[in-house]
Amino acid sequence: MRLELSPPARSARPARTRPRLFAAAAVVTVGLLAIGAGPANAATTIDGPINLGTAAGYGVLAASAVTNTGATTINGDLGLSPESSVTGFPPGIVNGTQNVTNEPAALAQNDLLTAMGVASSLTPTTQGVGELTGLNLTPGVYSGGVISLSGNLTLTGTAESVWIFQAASRLDTFTGASIILAGGASACNVFWRVGSSATLDAGAPFVGTVLADTSISTGSGTVVEGRLLASTGAVTLINTVINRPTGCDDGSGSEVTTSPEITSAPLPGGTVGTTYDSTVTSTGSPDATYTVTSGALPPGLVLDSVTGGVTGTPTTPGTYTVTITASNGSAPDDSIESTIVIVPPGTPQVPGQPAVPAGDMTRLPDTGFQGSTLAIVAGSLLGLGLLAGIASVIVRRRRRDQLGG
Structure with missing residues (x-):
């Protein structure tokens, strides 16, 4: 399914306009002979899910550390690069491969950065979103500063529908929050692009892949149908279940257009x-x-x-x-x-x-x-200046003669 995204309000690039007309004694300007129409607002769209590359296989991917407390289960791979601190496994369980400070983890981090760039570049369908509780959202791109959820959010679409949330600052979910998929919508196609850190509070079921610039943390009892991917910081888990989506389109066939x-x-x-x-x-x-x-x-x-x-x-x-x-x-x-x-x-x-x-x-x-006008005005000014000078000399001479006489 192709997303048709409307462009956001943005600063227009310099308009192609006529110059102003300046009135001065010896300067006359004229309008341009070539005038450009006002610019359109460019829009970047995607016709499928975001391509995560090798990062798609991870339930958890971090840069500085992965820390766990309690009976956490990760149904997917665990990755860490470039640092090497992974603690709390066991008692935590990883039903996948642990790639720590190795080539696969480094590659996954590079692929994550690429995916984050794509998610950030997309033109929002709706801007200024904040608290999502009570909303029923159709597929699209939704942007805001701090995005939060304390109650029910419904995403209604098909298995091919895509939702992308752009939080310029933080993503915060709280106890009692819930994300409901309706109409065949899939956790494979829900993405949360976070400009700083994401906090998924205790007991809140969460749907989608988090792409965070810094860190991600979960409270005890949180269930994630998705992935927690952090590009520069840590992922901190407490008694959390993470189910990496399976059977997903990896997004490699998706086309990003501007x-x-x-x-x-x-x-x-x-x-x-x-x-x-x-x-x-x-x-x-x-x-x-x-x-x-x-x-x-x-x-x-x-x-x-x-x-x-x-x-x-x-x-x-x-x-x-x-x-x-x-x-x-x-x-x-x-x-x-x-x-x-x-x-x-x-x-x-x-x-x-x-x-x-x-x-x-x-x-x-x-x-x-203006050619002729410039010549005429300049000549007139010159003539007036000469006449004024001659008159001034004559007056001074007369006064001097009178004083002398």
Whole structure:
């Protein structure tokens, strides 16, 4: 099942806008000839569970230590890397392999870091979640600061449905908390990405794989249908049962996609009879294709839908407004609008600046100043300055003559 995730509110990248008009005695600026449309918000999605790599086989994986008190049972592997402190087994039982400070444990930690990066990159369906008690959530990506659970949370979906919770700070569950899977939903596909530490309190049944930056701890009587994976800290267990999910899709076939975001400036102007070569570029995965969705390119120019290149030889002077859209199958698309001025042969141009038709005194391509206006204003100011100076000299001489007389 493919998750279609809506983008979060975020800071927009610098808008492509017209410059402001400054009024001054000798400076007159003009509008740009190429104007970009506002950017779309890129969204990163995944069409299946997160690929845990070799970390998928572990019920517990830690970096600094694994500590147990009491009758804990881990139905899955136990791993520790790079440190070597594993205590409390026995009395704890590991129904799997113990990999401590060895190559498999190090590889699992590397795979965990990759999985955490993917989980963090996904665009939330819902932002600002906190206390989850009483909610019935459909598949998606849910983000918040501290995420907590003190009562019942229901996850309703199918065996292919995926839930990803992004806690920027902590994950805390309390006595009386419970996660209910409905409609065929599977513990294989529930992931908790935690920015610091997770605490699963005493007696709280828990569902899903915890991917924590630092540490994870459980209270006595906690039952986990999932995995406890910590990338830099310890996993501390007290009388806990951990059942690593079995029969899961390992996520290796899941595709992470990022919607396109155009990174190039609006297309520049050109000259009739002169080869034109510019490119619309974008980020995103997979690569985008490009189409003209509004307006038209100047006659003689064509768009390469694969590379985004706009090439050819302009044949007709004029001003042409065109919108080019980048699409890669992951919403939203991104578009850029350009106003392309094509001028007759011999019209001066400055590299990197849009062309200006000959005789158009409203724009200067090199400075943006108004040519005739600048000359007139500058000349006027110079003339006024000379006249004022002459008048001042005449006045001083008259006063001196009067005093002398």
